[in-house]
Amino acid sequence: MIGSASPLAGYLLVAALMFAIGLAGALTRRNAILVLIGIELMLNAANLNLIAFWRYGPHPEALTGMMFAIFSIAVAAAEAAVGLGLVIQIHRHAKTTDVDQMNRMKG
Amino acid sequence: MLEKADQVFVLLLHWLVGYLPAAWQPAAGVLLCVVAIIAVYPTLFALAVLLERKGLGRMQNRYGPNRVGPFGILQPVADGIKSLTKEDIVPFTADAVVHFIAPLVLVVAVFMGFAVLPMGRNMVLVDLDASLLFFFAMGASTELSVFMAGWSSRNKYSLLGAMRAVAQMISYEVPLLLSTVGVVMITGSLSLVDIVDAQNRYTWGLAHWNVFKPWGLAGFVMFVIASMAETNRSPFDLPEGESEIVAGYFTEYSGFKFALFFLGEYVGMFGIAGLGTSLFLGGWSSPLAILNWVPSWIWFFSKVMVWICFFIWVRGTMPRLRQDQLMNFAWKFVLPMTLLNLLVAAEWRFVADLWLRWIAGMVIVVGAYVLMGRVGMRREHFGPRTYRYAE
Amino acid sequence: MSFVFYVLAAMTLAGALAAVLLKNLVHCALSLTVAFAGLALLFLELGAQFVAFVQILVYVGAVAILVVFAILLTRSAETPKAGGVFSRTWLAGLSVAAAVFAVLGWAVLESTPWLPQTTEAPAADVEQIGEALMSRYVLPLEIVALLLTAALIGAVIVAMHEKEGAQ
CATH class of the missing domain: 1.20.5 (Single alpha-helices involved in coiled-coils or other helix-helix interfaces)
Incomplete structure (x- = not known):
């Protein structure tokens, strides 16, 4: 079994699966908000990787992975705020949040 | 003897757990503490509801409940039986699953916060390293349950109330968090146990409570305001403004689920009062050194109850704010003041001279409040009121 | 691998799956919250207490609320009448995601023998x-x-x- 080898492998697999789910969501859904949800899932999967590597890595006392995760959370929050603001503005402008219909470069 | 009275619950726990095999003891201890928390706070909730109804009644020149039992003291029991036996109605168009989960999420999140509150000497369930952060994380998750309740009811009043509640709680969470940062800066710890321990010292017989210092007093005032808004208490009770939107986000709840919302709201109030007590009012420590013989848990719970009485008093006194007033107050007054308070706390931390730091701190705090008051008054044009009567 | 890990991983992944699959966007946002909370619990399991609390505070307390507000403000909660919720090019998207997962999973499984074995929590x-x-x-x-x-x-x-x- 994978897990019996190293607990790290289990966390990495979960993160990989979560990343794939997020990517699939971002690529296949039509609603712009769901695309953002997919991106958030991918960022969270990356955070799980960072924390797992911090925990099982060679130098946990340096806190590098943890710091990376904290900064990544802060940046992701900023990204979500701006992204959702853009979605609201696009909805106001084009009356739709369907990414398939946002195919004009002219306003 | 008095030592024993102070530690009575801790000793009781050890005595009860002592009958179990050693392997089970930690888990059983935690379980017993959880049971105690789940038993004590709903009891206090019943007491607070009675107190609120009686107190509000007196403030409004009426008796309040006085039919059930002597002086109406059994009213909470009657209320409980009523809400348990009432039919649980779920609206036909409601999202049944979310509608069911919302009150559970609220109650669970609210009770989780008590895990880190020190309710007496050695009386804390888990002494986390970042317990203040944990408490706020739990408080933040109640917002979502409010939204779930309002949205799943498929009722315009519910949705309006939920949106109001969420907007208000998000806006006031920022000053609530910032007002506690001063305490964290001075104590140098996010652990509530450490924060209370740091206040449990005495000079000339008077306790070192944070509220007795300039940054602490300013932070305390801001914390009280933000905590009232955070728990949707009057004058910030727009989310359930009964004259506008029926009952806000729990309009479509009945029976036991309504009781859970009611319970969640009051227990949330106890939680935030307990947090404020631990941060600013010295937690379980006594105000005067000569009163140290009173058991620590009595101090904690009486401070919480005084805090609740203050909430009731404010509810009986203040009119409800308008939505724009609410938001302006949060972003244009409370938030700048809490940011300024960080400056005062930093000054207190780094100025070594006792008199200089008192004077500088007081000057900044009082000056800022006077200035803000002046500016606010000039814009608002408070004049003689004109009353219009119905003809 | 403890039992707790499997439960938390299942909770997180189920939340994530529901977040991208459900039709109603508000349900998606709520499932997303489940995924966020499960991830915070995984952080706790890994011993990163501070990050776990920050995760709950930021994601459950702020980002999820933002998403919900955006959904209500853009009236996206109503499912579109025509065309379903998935894009026309969903097959391409799905195959890209599957390929990414295949590569990542292959890399993890191949490198299992070299992964560190530390057990004591830092x-x-x-x-x-x-x-x-x-x-x-x-x-x-x-x-x-x-x-x-x-x-x-x-x-x-x-x-x-x-x-x-x-x-």
Whole structure:
């Protein structure tokens, strides 16, 4: 079994699966908000990787992975705020949040 | 003897757990503490509801409940039986699953916060390293349950109330968090146990409570305001403004689920009062050194109850704010003041001279409040009121 | 691999799956919250207490609420009448995601023998994190502060009505 080898492998697999789910969501859904949800899932999967590597890595006392995760959370929050603001503005402008219909470069 | 009275619950726990095999003891201890928390706070909730109804009644020149039992003291029991036996109605168009989960999420999140509150000497369930952060994380998750309740009811009043509640709680969470940062800066710890321990010292017989210092007093005032808004208490009770939107986000709840919302709201109030007590009012420590013989848990719970009485008093006194007033107050007054308070706390931390730091701190705090008051008054044009009567 | 890990992983992944598969967008946002909370619990399981609480505070308390607000403001909760919820090119998207997962999973499984085996949890109390943030990571901290301010102002301006006099 994978897990019996190293607990790290289990966390990495979960993160990989979560990343794939997020990517699939971002690529296949039509609603712009769901695309953002997919991106958030991918960022969270990356955070799980960072924390797992911090925990099982060679130098946990340096806190590098943890710091990376904290900064990544802060940046992701900023990204979500701006992204959702853009979605609201696009909805106001084009009356739709369907990414398939946002195919004009002219306003 | 008095030592024993102070530690009575801790000793009781050890005595009860002592009958179990050693392997089970930690888990059983935690379980017993959880049971105690789940038993004590709903009891206090019943007491607070009675107190609120009686107190509000007196403030409004009426008796309040006085039919059930002597002086109406059994009213909470009657209320409980009523809400348990009432039919649980779920609206036909409601999202049944979310509608069911919302009150559970609220109650669970609210009770989780008590895990880190020190309710007496050695009386804390888990002494986390970042317990203040944990408490706020739990408080933040109640917002979502409010939204779930309002949205799943498929009722315009519910949705309006939920949106109001969420907007208000998000806006006031920022000053609530910032007002506690001063305490964290001075104590140098996010652990509530450490924060209370740091206040449990005495000079000339008077306790070192944070509220007795300039940054602490300013932070305390801001914390009280933000905590009232955070728990949707009057004058910030727009989310359930009964004259506008029926009952806000729990309009479509009945029976036991309504009781859970009611319970969640009051227990949330106890939680935030307990947090404020631990941060600013010295937690379980006594105000005067000569009163140290009173058991620590009595101090904690009486401070919480005084805090609740203050909430009731404010509810009986203040009119409800308008939505724009609410938001302006949060972003244009409370938030700048809490940011300024960080400056005062930093000054207190780094100025070594006792008199200089008192004077500088007081000057900044009082000056800022006077200035803000002046500016606010000039814009608002408070004049003689004109009353219009119905003809 | 403990039992707790499997439960938490299942909860997180189920939340994530539901978040991308459900039709009603509000349900998606709520499932997303489940995924966030499960992830916070996984962080706790890994011993990263501080990050777990920050995760709940930021994601459950703020990002999920933002998503919900955006959904209600754009009226996306109503499912579209025609065309379903998936894009026309969903097959391509799905195959890309499957390919990415295949590569990542292959890499993890192939490298299993070399993965470290440490079992004792490293200590990371708030004091250490604070000291690291104030010494070695002070520049990133300042940059994040600047970024957050810029994002705050930017989000307000982007989402603001362009009409005169409206807030």
